[in-house]
Amino acid sequence: MKVVVGTRGSKLALTQTEWVVNQLRGCNPEVEFEIKIIKTKGDLIQNVPLDKIGDKGLFVKEIEQQLLDGEIDLAIHSMKDMPSEVCPGLAFTYTPVREDARDVLVLKHPIKSLEELPQGATIxxxxxxxxxxxxxxxxxxxxxxxxxxxxTRISKIETENLDGVVLAAAGIKRIGREEEIGYYIPVEIVLPAPAQGALAIEIRENDEKIYDLIRPIEDRLSQMQIEAERAFLDGVEGSCHLPIGAYAELEEERMKLTCLLGDEEGVKMVKEILYRACTTVEEARNLGYEAAKVILEKLQA
Ligand SMILES: NCc1[nH]cc(CCC(=O)O)c1CC(=O)O
Structure with a gap:
């Protein structure tokens, strides 16, 4: 059996695809996996701010089309780049173990707390x-x-004379630049994007054979976190034009879900923390939708 895996060609996309494929090879030694690089609209439009393009799934459409057409058999994405509505005919499979969900600062000079940033620092x-x-x-x-x-973003510290840039810890770690992280921002200060640090493995719906290949690399805890955070994203019908964050933590059989939603100008921002008993993905998802309702009511109040 041969399985073709589609991905974007960025260093991050390739590294994370190789990471998944290596694990799949380990669990399925009889299967031949081949990686295919696919260019997306997001890769071609370079210098326009993303919120001016306003196209959901900018980095995924071409890849999903090839999945639907049978050109590839599975696709690996960063889950946080995926619209909350799954493309008809396709499905996400099991979630592999999540990387660090936090945001970080890459800085000219490392710090131990945000207070140490110089007054008026440019980020x-x-x-x-x-x-x-x-x-x-x-x-x-x-x-x-x-x-x-x-x-590119890290290089702008030099070329545009910034004090630092904000990035996801996961991406920096994956491409091997972890030593350059100057400060890990606590989730209490900057709540991560829903599913930040998690990967999405997308396949054709009902493609049972491929499902079975991926089952061995499922991480149950990551799966529950992602279900809750993405249900919240879906529930608020969030777009990348709004400040939206969600982070789920599981302690024993209780989930703590922290959510954030604001308006476009950041004038009004609401943060909520919900705790619920949680042992199944359904309960995790329900908690995410419940949090969305609570936060929408508060934001409109
Ligand atoms: N928006 C682009 C993007 N998509 C996924 C990651 C990082 C890795 C991840 O969160 O899985 C990044 C870069 C960043 O936000 O710093």
Whole structure:
């Protein structure tokens, strides 16, 4: 049996695809896996801020089309880049173990707490979620928009003379630049994006053969976290134009779900923490939808 795995060609996409494929090979030694690189619209439009393009699934459409057409058999994405509605005819399979969910600062000079950043420091990020939460903690910061892949964004510290940039720990660790992390931002200060650090393995719906290949690499805890966080995203009908965050933690059989939603200008932002008994993915998902209802009511109040 031969299985073709589709991915974008960025360093991060390739590294995480190789990571998944190596594990799949270990569990399925009789199967031949081949990696196929696919260019997406998001890869071609380089210098426009993402919130000006406003196209959900900008980095995934072409890959999903090839999945539907049978050109590839499974696709690996960063789960946080996936729209909350799954493409008709396709499905996500099991979630492998999640990387560090936190956001981090890559800085000219490492720090031990946010207070150590110089007054009025210039920090690059294109994300409203990161911007408004950082400004809540440090209103004096000068937040400037940046775009590009991880290497490009880090290089802008030098080329655009920034004090630092905000990135996901997961991406930096995966591409092997972990030593350059200057500060791990606690989730209490900047709540991560729903499913940040988690991978999505997408297949044709009802493709049982492929499901079975992936089952051995499922991580149950990650799966429950992702179900809750993405249910919240779906429940608020979130887009990348709004500050949205969600982070689920499981302690014993209890889930703590922290959620954040704000308006486009970050004038109003609401954060909620819900605790519920939780032992199944259904309960995790229900908690996410419940949190969405609670937070929408508070935001509109
Ligand atoms: N938005 C792009 C993107 N998609 C996934 C990651 C990082 C890895 C992850 O969260 O899984 C990144 C870069 C970043 O936000 O720093």
């Amino acid at each position: 690059g990020t294109g994300s409203k979620r990161r911007k408004y939460q950082l400004l809540n903690a440090r209103p004096d910061l000068n937040i400037v928009p940046i775009r590009g892949n991880i290497d």
